[in-house]
Amino acid sequence: MHTRFASFTRNGQAGYGIIAETGVIDLSARFGTDYPTLQSVVEAGALHRLEEASRGLQPDFPVSEITYEIPLLTPEKLICVGVNFPDRNEEYKDGQQAPSNPSLFIRFPRSFTGHDRPLIRPPESPQLDYEGEIVIVIGKGGRRIAEADALDHIAALTLCNEGTIRDWVRHAKFNVTQGKNFDRTGSIGPWLVPYRDESQLADIRLVTRVNGEVRQEDRTSRMIFSFRKIINYISTFTTLVPGDVIVTGTPTGAGARFDPPVWLKPGDVIEVEADGIGILRNTVADEGTA
Template sequence: MSRPRFASFTTGKRQGYGLIVGDGVIDLSARFGARYPTLGEVVKANAFNELVEAVADHQPDFPVSDIAYEIPIPAPEKIICVGVNFPDRNEEYKDGQAAPSNPSLFIRFPRSFTGHDRPLIRPRESHQLDYEGEIVIVIGKGGRRIPETEALSHIAALTLSNEGTLRDWVRHAKFNVTQGKNFDASGSIGPWLVPFTDESQIADIKLETRVNGEVRQSDRTSRMIFSFRKIINYISTFTTLVPGDVIVCGTPTGAGARFDPPIWLKPGDVVEVEADGIGTLRNTIADEVI
């Protein structure tokens, strides 16, 4: 049986969320919006099963073609991204250093992401737009100093990210990457949330990124330098995690910057990020309209 898929969307002038069933959408926001205004509140209340059971006998209200996907959690308190989390990624830097003992982290703003089937925007300031396919965990139960042994019980759901990056802008300063990671709509999250049930969903799954059908990145979560348990434990040491927080967990080797010469994304390209049991996040590329 396939796992339920919860998506945030816009249809007409209305924003909502629903359950994706085949090629249709059961509009949950129309039924439960007073109690759970967004998927953020559904996550906070751990209400996935409640909603699935409530509409078990319902038919879709409209086709998927009627919606525009939004990022699943519309206003997370935090989006924290993990850098250099696969062995070959560490070797890509060619600095002779062993993998670090703690994860590299940076922050992204919600506005820097767009939804599934929407274009990533290449800004006028740079043409060095690159892709990074990643698995995303959404926190369901908050906490501080969460032990690794308990970490997975704090995950509510899984989704995907194309953590798009403007490569020249991440090198504008000595020790930070914030600028190149936060151009509006330069990355994507989605298509939907898949509720998390057990470690088998993420322990050893394939993560792949394709550009125009060509496989550019491919690896497995079992090879991550920092496990999902470690990531949650480490981050919660210095900040309190709250329901709806989004953690983007690192990309395999094979980004466009690592080709010789580099291969940057350009308008018309199609990028797909796929992971076993989660789905496929697809985006085109478009130039910013001034």
């Protein structure tokens, strides 16, 4: 089983550790002096070191005692890839072939919440939608990274429900920033799985379920822009640094594509699942009631 590194809050204290089968191995209690947060572990390139150091350790407390946070709380950059699956491109019905370069936009960390916590529907719009995605976390920085070397720059994988307020991505002439950044409308987690080799990424099955119904399903082998290309392209214009988060695109099947559209509502349960990573689960609550 893959090692699962999580950031959490317990008894009002922030921490991080390994989610084992029988509980949480508290790494912040053991290594917090050297690495105060999981982000500092990633930035120091120490995920594998702590993985080795934790072998044989027994859990310190049950998972039921923690509240999951997003794994990396303060990344320098959180960059999302737009249309990146063939059927998703066809949804636009504009007759255009798949683009030659990825569409990108920025999200802020506070637009996300952790695993098993509610996505927040704001009073400004009922059009809260889901998008299940694979996330890559940068472990080795660089600029103009060659595609051949790109995967060497990945530290870990996780999942994202890239929740979107649909009518707010159409508020202006050409950007989506507003609809992508309402506080706690998306989620990341539950944990980081350390990256080892390309087999982890080559053909991941990615599924999103709403109330148990499969809404999205595709495989990373069908992505328009590969993980290599995404890293190469982004690093052309900005220097990637350890701890940067890249959300790599969602398959077809979001609620906006139903006729009529089907928006998320309080009480819904959304699960994003991917081979070798796990399940990211969230409910929905209205702002002010969560």
